[in-house]
Amino acid sequence: MTFLDVLGIIALCAALWAVFHLIAGYVAQRLPLDWLVGWPIIGASYAWERGGRCYEWLGIRVWKDHLPEAGGLLRNGFSKRRLASAEPDYLDRFARETSRAEFGHWLTWALALTFFLWTPAWMGLFMVVYGGLVNVPFILIQRYNRARLRRFIARSVRRSARAD
Template sequence: MHLGGLPLGWLVVIDSLVWAAASVIVGLLAHRAPLTRLDRDGAFTRLRGFERDGRWYEHRLRIKRWKDHLPEAGDVFAGGFSKRALHGTSPAELRRFIAETRRAELTHWVLLALGPVFLLWNPWWLGAAMVAYAVSANVPCLLVQRYNRARLERVLRRAGEMPECRP
C-alpha cells in the first residue's frame, strides 16, 4: 500500500514528519529507560573481538577525524546526559558514561530498524532513499558510541575496575 496518489513533495513531507516523530518518541523512551537496565551489554551492544578496545575504529575508520562533527542529543530531554565530553574520571562517572553510550546505541539501532517501514507507503525508490537515510544518519552514531564505550572499558580494565574478559 503506497500513497501513490500523493505528489512527491507530500510524500517527502510525510516521511520527514514520520522521521521526526519517530526520533522524538524513540529518544524519549530511551531517555526514560532506567539506568540499571543499561549497566551491562545486551546482544546488540556487546563489543566484539574485532573492535580491539576501539583500535579498529581508529585504524580502519579514522574515527577520530570525524566523530566530533556528529550531533550530540543526549541532553535534549530534561535530565539527559551529554556525551560530548567526559563528566569526570572516577570509575562511577566512567560507568555512567558507558551506560549512556548503550542508551544512545540502542536508540540508533531502533531508528535504523525503522528504515524499512518507509517501504510500506513510498514508491520503491523513495523507500530505498529512506532506508539509505536511516543507515547514513544512524550508523556513524552507532560507531561512535561503540568506539567510546570500548575506550572507556579499556580505561576501567587498566585501573582494575572491570574484568579482563568479556562474555
C-alpha cells in the same frame, strides 16, 4: 505524480524522520539502563573491536566530535559530548549510557521499515538506506567510546590494584 506531490512526500518523510528520532530518544531514555546494557549486541564490546581501535581506520577520531550529540536534551538525559569527570562511577555510567544512545539509533533506523507501509517499495528501500547512512555513524561512535571507556576503566583498576 506532479512535482508538488513529490515535494509533499519529501516534506512528509523529513518530518517523519524528525519524529522517529524523537520517539527513539524518548523510548531509549525510558528503558532501564541495566536492561539495555544487558543486550549482547548493544551492551557489549567484542574482541574484534580491539578496544575501539578497529574504528580508527574510519577516521572516527577526526569526525566524531563534529556530529551532534543530543543525550543531554531530554529530561534526565546524559550528555556524552565531553567527559565531565575521571571518577570511576562517572566513567562507568558514561560507558553504560553509550548503550542507551546506540539503542536509540538502532531503533530510529528500524523505524525506517514503516516507510514500506505507505510508500512505493523503491522509496522504502531508499529510506532504509538513508536511515543507515544517518544512524550508523552515531552507532559507531557509541561503540567506539564504550570500548575506549571500558579499556580505560580496566587500566585504571589495574593501576589502582598495583598501587595497593
